[in-house]
Amino acid sequence: MLTARRSAGAFVAVAVGVALVAASTLLLASGRPQVPDRLARAAVLVQSPAAHSPADPFPPTRPWSSAVATELAGRLAGLTGVVAAVPDRSFYAQPLVEGRPPAADGQRQEAHQGHGWASSRLGGLRLTAGEPPRRAGEVVVDAALGLRPGAPVTLLTATGTQPYTVTGLVDAPGVHVADEVAATLAPGVHAIGLLLAPDADPDRVAVAARNVVGDDARVLTGADRGALEPREDARTRWIGLQVLTATAALAGFVTIFVVAATFAYVVGQRRRELALLRTVGATPRQVRRMVYGHALAVGAAGAIAGLLLGAALAPVLGRLLIDAGFEPATFRVRYTIWPVAASLAAGPLVALLAVGTAARRAARVRPLEALREAAAEQRPIGRPRAVTGALLVAAGVALGLATATADSAQDGANFALYAVMALVTGATVLAPVIVGPVVRLLCPPVRRRRGGAIGLLVRAGAMTATRRTASTAAPVLLTVAFAVLVSGLVQTSTAVYAAGRLSVVNAGWVALPDRxxxxxxxxxxxxxxxxxxxxxxxxxxxxxxxxxxxxxxxxxxxxxxxxxxxxxxxxxxxxxxxxxxxxxxxxxxxxxxxxxxxxxxxxxxxxxxxxxxxxxxxxxxxxxxxxxxxxxxxxxxxxxxxxxxxxxxxxxxxxxxGARVVDVATWAAEADQAEDRLVWFATLLLIGVSAGYGGIAVANTLLMAAAGRAADLRLVRLAGATRRQVVRLVAAESALVVLIGAALGGAVAFAGLLSIRAGLAEQVGAPVRLVVPWPVVGGVIGLCLLLALAASVAPTWRLLRRRAVTEPAG
Known part of the structure; x- marks a missing residue:
């Protein structure tokens, strides 16, 4: 039923969607907690008792006191196969360079930490120069600082600056002091590392260690030792998980949306072919199977191409996530089986889900009715479609109310996203009914004047072919709705939180950490x-x-x-x-x-x-x-x-x-600067997914529309229109489609933003100003318009030039 040209749009949509799903799932599968390098040589780690907090997914463990940790380490050291039991002590210590902490760019948490020299055994750390610290005032530092043994260095600690002498160098961040000094600076202990003999079995040692510590500790071996990764790394990994999950979910939703719109449009274009098949004896079931079979073939081919593309992109995206702060520096992409299987299954599954409505519509084509049908299709939507659209709109309204009454900003954002998904889908389902009133509002009747004929044709074409207009406007609706919602949510909530911080602080200036x-x-x-x-x-x-x-x-x-x-x-x-x-x-x-x-x-x-x-x-x-x-x-x-x-x-x-002084307004704006940077990166990522898909869908749909309207455009030429006038007609139709989609998408996003504003006002107990992201609105609509014009005008001009060559000028 579908030629390769007509299938290209659906194939590209599936391939891009599967590529995003493949890359996201590969990154998700790779996001396992990593054993810290400085503890990697300890085959068995004993962790202090775990704590639980509903507000923090990564709560710290309750530390042992110095006396308890020393006594516990002594008992563990006596186990068979254990060479040493080393309490790991960590405290804040940061070398100063020219009187200031080094630049923070690229620094990891270890650069701010000090440890006792005994902890170096847990990671196999060795001196590259000098000797270990043995008394107070001696320190081993990272060779990257450019210091030499015997040189003085100033450490910034929690109490202030302290003079030290460098006795040795290592190839690792952080500082190491004598164990007696570390016991004073870090009396609380969160972990004890066990160094084993070469022939010792870690699992047997772990069982014996559990008998020693009882319920007052967790004994970890193998990959489970990743539970001791720094809390900052664990939190960063969790944030990356949320972003990747949201990206994969949005990619799946938009893929289904775009592929469904593509197949629905193609089925609408090929109604006469389907009617001919029905005339020669094809049953509705056979027509439905044909549509499903083609969708399955497109989905399978798109899945293979998308998997290869996603697997190639995963390392690049992983590095971008590290640079953006969504993954810790220890993150590495690992290729495992389940992301590959999930990606291969996603393509056919998405295509079959997307084509369901189009297949049922194709099966309902009546031979005589379709053969008599005019080129400008004008059929009201059926009752099942109307009921489905109304239910989706009702669900969107209900989710909008949930957004307005949410207890937290996170819940409100989730409800708002689901509300816009429901409203976008509902508006798309009901679009053939909505398009008429929207066209009347945007394009009132025009009088005959210079250029008036084109305006009349554009308005008449949109009014009489509402299904075609709705199908081409749907991708723009999707793109504008999500781009405006996500960016408006971020800007509105950022302004609210900054104002909230200002309202509770009675100060003119604030001293903050510097590096x-x-x-x-x-x-x-x-x-x-x-x-x-x-x-x-x-x-x-x-x-x-x-x-x-x-x-x-x-x-x-x-x-x-x-x-x-x-x-x-x-x-x-x-x-x-x-x-x-x-x-x-x-x-x-x-x-x-x-x-x-x-x-x-x-x-x-x-x-x-x-x-x-x-x-x-x-x-x-x-x-x-x-x-x-x-x-x-x-x-x-x-x-x-x-x-x-x-x-x-x-x-x-x-x-x-180590300090800087700023005015209170700057402090309020910078308080969540790191989180705001992550949020904006995630926002751009989500907007890129939705806008990228929207661009694919707009270009694909209008390319098919231009190819399918060749006869109509030739008829306009025979009526006396010049090539330039025909091109202007097509460009005006594309601009109207973008305008309709932008109006509907803006209305959906604005409804979501109003719900978000109401929820934020309820949470802060004060009126909230809605921030409309006009630059994003203009940029997204401009992108859609540019793609629409390119996808419609270029093939039309090519078609008319080809006709001009093959026919005599008239």
Missing amino acids: APGLSDQAVAATPGAAVLPTTVFVNADAAPAPIRPLTALGVDPAAFTAANRALTVLAGSLAELRDDDTVVITASAAPSSGLPTEPYPVVFADGERVALRVVAVVTDDSLPGDLLLPRAAVRAHDSSALTSAVYLAEPVDPPA
Whole structure:
């Protein structure tokens, strides 16, 4: 039924869709947690007890205290086959170059970490020059810093700058100090590595280790040791997983949409051929099988081509994801079986799903009715199609209401995406009915004047061939709807969050880290203001089987914090009582009961020590960017690596080493800068998928339309129109199609953005200004228009030139 030319559009759509699915699934399959290089030589790793947090998919583990870790390591070292049991200690330490931390570009977390020299055995780290550190003030550093043994170096630690002497060099980021110094700087231990004898069986050693540690640890071997990868890498990998999943899902949806539109258009064009087949005896079932068979062939061929393309693109995309921050530097693409099988199955499955409606429509063609039908088809849509479209629109409206009442921005964004999918599909199904009123609105009747004949023909053609107009406008509708929704969502939510941060801070300036993960105590002392020193504490630590829950505690000066925080609302007690190291202020959700608790509030600190705190006040949940308030001295006493996230200032000051001072508006805009960069990259990726597919569909549909209208265009030429006038007619028709699709797509996206604005306003409790991404709107519509003109005018001009050569001029 379909020639290779008519099948090309569907083949390209399937191939591109499968390529995206293949690349995405290969990247997803490769995104397994990796064993950190510095722990790779430890065949068995013992991890401290896991914690659980609904708000954080990668919570930290509850540390052992130094005494517990030492005692546990001694017992593990006595197991058969174990050569050494090494507690791994990590703390913040960063070398300064010319008085400042090195440039942050390309740095990994290890560049900000210090370890005891004993930990170097867990990764097989060896000196390239010099000797190990043996006493306080000695350090081994990365050879990439350009230092030599015996040279002085200044380390920026949580307390401030400290002078050290380089005793050795290694080919790895980070610094290593004497084990006694590391025990002071990092008393809390999260892992113990076991070095085994050459003939030892890791699985047997793991079983013996589990008998030693019981329920107070996890014993890991093989690939399971990837659970100890840095939390930042795990979070980055998780973000990449969400982006790849969204890309694959959108690619699948758009592929089905484009292929369905392609087959629907082709079936509409070939109604007379189908009628002839029915006339010579073909049954509806045979016609349906023919359409399905062709779709299966196109899907299978597209799947093979897409798989090869996706497999070739996967390493390139993997490198782009690493550079963009969606995958950690340790990410590597691995070719496994299930992505290949899924991609090969995706092509035929997508094609069969997409062609279902077209096959049923082809089977319903009546021989005599189709043979009598005029070239300009004008049939109302059937009742099943009308019901389906109405249900899809209703589902989109319901999802829009869910967006407006969502409890979180993430849920709202998901609901909005599903709502637009439903509305786009519903609008496409109902498009033959919608096109007429839209054309009347956009193209009112014109009077005869210079160029009026073309306007009359364009309007009449769109009005009398609503199915053809709807099919060619559908890809533009899809492209504009998703591009405007995604970009508008990002811009609106970014502005809201920045305004929300400004509304709760009473300060004119903010001191922020510069090329460092946080501010040291020395930097805080040089920038007097309201400082926030965050740390992680753990509750329910001894209340088995209740889960261990991590909480964010903020070390503050109560008076300064109260003055700088406009959102602070005390429900019970007084912040003035937050003085002693055993006092705490908790949020209402962290309180075990309403009112001021009288029972001690036990927590485990970063050093593994369990302390019963006295609750002196309870505040509302939106009062704090965390769960607890502690005296700053209490946080520093138990967490020697805690770094201050920000200092809120009334006046600007000269920034010390590792700090910079910005105005509060800049701070509000930069607070989520890293996340905003990732969001924008994901936005561009999703817009690229939808706009790329839209371009393919627009070009494909209009190319088929131009080829199918050869007889109509020849008739216009015989009526006296010049070639230039015919080309102008085709260009005007293409522009009208783009305008119709853009109007419908913009309306769908605007409905989604209104729902998002309502949801954000509900969450922040204040009016939200809707940000319409006009540059994106203009760019996407311009792209669609350019592709539409190229796909329709070029073949028309070629067709007319060919006729001019073969026929005498008249």
